[in-house]
Amino acid sequence: MKPVLFDYAVAQSLNDAQSALQNGQSKFVSGNQSLGPMMNLRLARPAALVDLSQLPELCKVEEHDGYIRFGAAITHAEIEDGVVPDPTGHWMRDAAANIAYRAVRNRGTIGGSLAHADPAADWVIVLTALCATVIVREPGGNSPPLQIPMEEFIIGPYSTALSPEDILTAVDVPRPGNGARWAYWKYSRQVGEFAKASAAILIDPANNRTRIAIGALGRQPALLPNPQSLLTEAQTPLEALAEAIPDQPADALHMHTVALSRALDQIKDFEEFST
DSSP states (O other), rough: OOOOOOEEEEEEHHHHHHHHHHSSOEEESSSSSHHHHHHHSSSOOOEEEEEEEOOGSOOOEEEOOSEEEEEEEEEHHHHHHHHHHHHHHHHHHHHHHHHHHHHHHHBBBBBHHHHHTTTTOOOHHHHTTTTOOEEOOOOTSSOOOEEEEEEHHHTTEEEEETTTTTTEEEEEEEOOOTTEEEEEEEEESEEEEEEEEEEEEEEEGEEEEEEEEOOOSSOOOOESSSSSHTTTTTHHHHHHHHHOOTTOHHHHHHHHHHHHHHHHHHHHHHHHHHH
16 A cells, blocks of 8 residues: 655754644654554554754764663664664664565664663563663653653553653663673564564662563553562562553463573673673
8 A cells, every 4th residue: 555645854954844734734754654654554644754864963872871772763774783872782783684585674763762762672561571771752842852661651652741742862771880781572473573572681789770670561561570480580580561561461471481581591691791
């Protein structure tokens, strides 16, 4: 299928982009790897697309002492190829390399993935587990940008904390401390497909950060309330997930249990290798 007719404009500035949304019928686009297929299937029918991909503010990366700020238009491929720095060493590069296919990674962007908020998307769960913060510009740009933690940014399937005219401009990813450990495992029926179940684990004692996130739930990721109980084996993965995601049917719960178990095995392998 093909999309319905739509207008197309390249934004010359952030103010220009936000002004173009005031009629409520336009959509922002950058890599167009998520919205484009939905338009082809006529699941989305915006009257116009406003292209943000060339805005300098969204294409830059800033290094700070405790974190790196990625412009929203940074592509998955730029992260995968090491064109931009990775605050985690290689964890983000590894995650980017397993997003869909190379053609998608060449154009798809980190900000576009988060704004689209597909429940099964890689960056949605990876950046939640990495304690990332989303930077949002409100209309006019006169007030300081909003800083929204990832666990508050995704509020449901394809739903975020963005207001209609807000722009996701950047993502801040903290630098893990020495001795930090990481695991990410997802189950997909075949390479390139969205995950059916996923789990990510961050253990960062130097910064007092320990997170276990479960993704591909059909909604926002779930952060397990007591990750230490799993890491110390006081709870089994099935017990922990039965408490944390009781809304999942039995077959989905089984897949998520496998994903979490595999991620825990990665953490154990990491510890054994380090010793």
